[in-house]
Amino acid sequence: MRKWMLRLLGMLFTLAAIAAGTGFWALQQTNLLAEQSLAVTQAKELPLERGVSFRKLGKMLAADALIDYDWRWKLLGKLHPELTQIRSGLYEIKPSDSVTSLLQRLTSGDEKRFVLTLIEGKTIQEWLQYLQTVPHLHVDNDVFNRVLQAQGDESNLPEGKFFPDTYQYRASTTIESILTQSYQKMQQQLDAIWQQRDSDLPLESPYQLLTLASIIEKETGQESERPTIAAVFVNRLRKGMRLQTDPTVIYGMGERFDGNIRRQDLREATPFNTYVIRGLPPTPIAAPGRESLLAAAHPAEVKYLYFVSRNDGSHLFSSTLAEHNRAVDKYQRNR
Template identity: 45%
Template sequence: MRLWRVMVILGVVAALAAGALSWWWLNQPLALGAEAVEVDIEPGTTPRDIAQAWVQAGVKTSPMLLYQWFRWSGQDRKIRAGSYEIGPGTTPVSLLNKMVRGDETLAVVRLIEGWTFRQFRAELAKADSLKPTTSTLTDAQVMAALGEPGMAPEGKFYPDTYAYSKGSSDLAVLKRAHRAMKKRLDAAWAERTPDTPLRSSAEALTLASIVEKETGVAGDRGKVAAVFTNRLRIGMPLQTDPTVIYGMGEAFDGNLRKRDLLADTPYNTYVRAGLPPTPIAMPGKASLLAAVRPDPTRALYFVSRGDGSSEFSESLAAHNRAVDRFQRGKQ
């Protein structure tokens, strides 16, 4: 009987010691083989394989011990797929909590106002840890994959900073940017002035893209939009260089020549009245709003002052004087 009591006491002591040791280990920072350790967890990965992945990535502990902690916690089946990164100070407890919360490591890609779809695709192609699932697709095939077959892609994506999980598809980012532009465009179109000459939100998007490319300083955006709106209203050609340049594509070498302005192409707004057939870039929110709610001015002309801002004129005579002053150096 005395031996039995001793065995019981020893068992209790051993259990308490094991519990204390376990509690200590669970709350001690894990030793790492690098300043930051990253692991990608695919859907369906087992808790055992997840533990092994962390050890292989640089966590210096027993994979079996880590796996047993996942099981003992009762949360092993709650671990979410995703991309995770841990640094110094991470404990077994905080590691598991991160994966259960789905607190992923995100990368970002930034799309700039005024970029073309070609520039957009180039940025996606070099984005960190973004799967290039559309790299072999044509622009038309990309639009079909987005559920917009036959739709031109230019201007249909909202310029913004997009965060994504490492290993995500570039198509997922395209979908988000496409949805965002639809939402922004619909919101802007709902705020249009009653007397706008624009007949649809698609025309508003095209005008906004021109405003985006023609605006040097934010304070001029509403006036730039007004000039083009006023010209549309009276049937005057828009005569804007960015549309001509866009229509030239890769043939543009940085110099816009007289022959380029005289060439009869769909995007040459010097020889063809009205808007070009598609947007020429990705406009931001401010340009979308300016296109549908331009400043109340009767200006029909503007010329660069050389500092990013523009001089606006209501008559050709006043415009010619502004050109002499700011472009030809005449007073």
């Protein structure tokens, strides 16, 4: 009897040892799977619909030859239930990913991020053309006006009212939400800068400051010149002189502009042609950045009334028409 009991205990001990060894091996293999690098050499999108289970995800990854789907995947889910709470969305599998790092992103909802840039100095139409090329966004021609209306602006005049900046978004993001950020940021910037403007500006409203800033934005790409460009326009406004700025002529021509401004274009009576109208045009002509807004609010303390391009991105400024004509002869007529 005693021998039988010893044999039974020996067998049980052996089975327990085998089970423990098998369990340790299974745990080791599962850990190896969790640390395994995914078989991708370049980033790859992974769209996950709502309701995708942990097991279905494993089969999807196996179908793309990224992992081997077997008992280890199922055991991984049992050992780490926190890794099975997968969220829907569009994710990115990176070459540096392990199984665990990917699962951590899927369970935290860390979706793939996209970036778009609304460039300063561009018009709404130019932004529309660009936005219709970026991925995962549905953009129609009326989207800017819809955002205006949602923000309580019924003007249907979106030009200049959206802040140029770089914006991040996800595949599930709507273009309306991005443009709402842009609109609100411009209003915040404009309101703050208007409150701190020079007290003697010949401007009656933040919208006029926005319009002036848009002209400054189009006239120069050099940040250091913007306050001086602003001063020229402010000085002309104070004297009742026409602004006579080519970007307003171009804007008024619309799609007819072919890269050249002719004498007849300068004489054409459009609402934006500042060679014809007095004062500012009725709306901004592009999207000004913060530096142009600041320049419009704080122009340089100079007496210049004219400027001409040196054809290298910079300008020569003059206080009298005679000086200006000499500069035009030097830099424009003799090119």
